[in-house]
Amino acid sequence: MxxxxxxxxxxxxxxxxxxxxxxxxxxPEALGALVERYQHRLYRYLCRLVGDxxxxxxxxxxxxxxxxxxxxxxxAGRNFDAWLFRVAHNLAIDSLxxxxxxxxxxxxxxxxxxxxxxxxxxxxxxDLVAEREWSGRIADAIAQLPxxxxxxxxxxxxxxxxxxxxxxxxxxxxxxxxxxxxRALETLRARLEASGAVSEVTP
Amino acid sequence: xxxxxxxxxxxxLTLAAAxxxxxxxxxxxxxxxxVCPACxxxxxxxxxxxxxxxxxxxxxxxxxxxxxxxALLVERQxxxxxxxxxxxxxxxLLVFVWAMTFLAWPLGRQLAVGAASWFALDSARxxxxxxxxxxxxxxxxxxxxxxxxxxxxxxxxxxx
Numbered sequence: 001m002x003x004x005x006x007x008x009x010x011x012x013x014x015x016x017x018x019x020x021x022x023x024x025x026x027x028p029e030a031l032g033a034l035v036e037r038y039q040h041r042l043y044r045y046l047c048r049l050v051g052d053x054x055x056x057x058x059x060x061x062x063x064x065x066x067x068x069x070x071x072x073x074x075x076a077g078r079n080f081d082a083w084l085f086r087v088a089h090n091l092a093i094d095s096l097x098x099x100x101x102x103x104x105x106x107x108x109x110x111x112x113x114x115x116x117x118x119x120x121x122x123x124x125x126x127d128l129v130a131e132r133e134w135s136g137r138i139a140d141a142i143a144q145l146p147x148x149x150x151x152x153x154x155x156x157x158x159x160x161x162x163x164x165x166x167x168x169x170x171x172x173x174x175x176x177x178x179x180x181x182x183r184a185l186e187t188l189r190a191r192l193e194a195s196g197a198v199s200e201v202t203p
Numbered sequence: 204x205x206x207x208x209x210x211x212x213x214x215x216l217t218l219a220a221a222x223x224x225x226x227x228x229x230x231x232x233x234x235x236x237x238v239c240p241a242c243x244x245x246x247x248x249x250x251x252x253x254x255x256x257x258x259x260x261x262x263x264x265x266x267x268x269x270x271x272x273x274a275l276l277v278e279r280q281x282x283x284x285x286x287x288x289x290x291x292x293x294x295x296l297l298v299f300v301w302a303m304t305f306l307a308w309p310l311g312r313q314l315a316v317g318a319a320s321w322f323a324l325d326s327a328r329x330x331x332x333x334x335x336x337x338x339x340x341x342x343x344x345x346x347x348x349x350x351x352x353x354x355x356x357x358x359x360x361x362x363x
Contacts, residue, residue, distance in 0.1 A: 043264035
């Protein structure tokens with residue numbers, strides 16, 4: 001019925017370990033390979049977090065510059081995904097605090113997200129029209145959640161990160177991550193109910 | 204199953220559907236769902252919401268972002284190489300200046316009392332040579348320092 005418990009040992013995807021060891025040896029090509037490998041995941045995460053494609057692009061570049069500066073601090077035995085997303089998280093939170101401090105805890109003032117209008121990736125062929133419409137409504141509702149809720153939903157459901165990885169990425173205790181995830185889902189559902197869309201959730 | 208147990212377990216359905224429970228809690232929930240149709244239906248709703256979140260339109264990195272990022276990284280590497288080169292030059296210059304400082308007195312003395320006689324110079328003219336030598340060394344050192352400083356400023360402007 002449900003997935004098994006999260007494993008705590010990180011298993012690097014094929015190729016990542018090789019690129020990381022080359023990067024630590026000072027191979028400049030390795031960093032370029034990592035940029036390409038993580039381009040969509042990292043960009044998507046930043047889009048969800050800051051809610052703006054131009055800001056996400058800027059933060060994407062800043063993240064990789066920071067990675068280049070700090071790769072010597074990365075412990076090879078730890079989860080690179082979590083480390084990378086933590087670098088991005090710190091930069092994004094700094095940016096949000098600087099330019100839109102209200103967006104961390106409050107819905108975007110416009111009530112309209114720019115992210116969901118960005119062309120998406122290839123959808124599953126099995127997606128039904130109704131399912132896509134429902135997902136679109138979910139995207140609208142998520143875009144209006146506070147940034148900390150959008151972030152935890154993106155990491156859990158889009159990036160399929162384990163809670164331990166999310167905890168490491170956010171630099172927050174596991175209990176905080178669980179609370180944030182639960183509140184994010186409950187808030188999302190409450191907003192969908194308020195908009196009358198929740199009946200479509202019923203199987 | 205008491206009412207309290209039911210409420211406590213129901214409150215965990217959100218996290219259960221998100222796959223965020225540990226093994227023990229997850230198994231407890233599974234046992235409860237098997238005997239409680241209301242919670243099973245609620246759990247299914249949360250699961251469906253999770254599926255819908257996963258199927259949201261996913262923004263892709265725009266074309267050219269990877270290339271622009273790579274170009275930035277290369278530019279940074281070049282700047283770092285320049286900075287390292289400048290640092291090495293400065294370090295060598297410092298070593299040179301210090302070596303000259305320490306050698307100036309014994310060299311001057313040698314010129315005054317010994318080597319001066321090779322060129323049939325009196326001690327006063329020998330002192331002039333020592334002075335000229337020192338001035339030349341200072342000018343060379345200062346010129347090198349100015350050149351390095353200009354290079355550094357140029358690199359900083361490019362970085363900005």
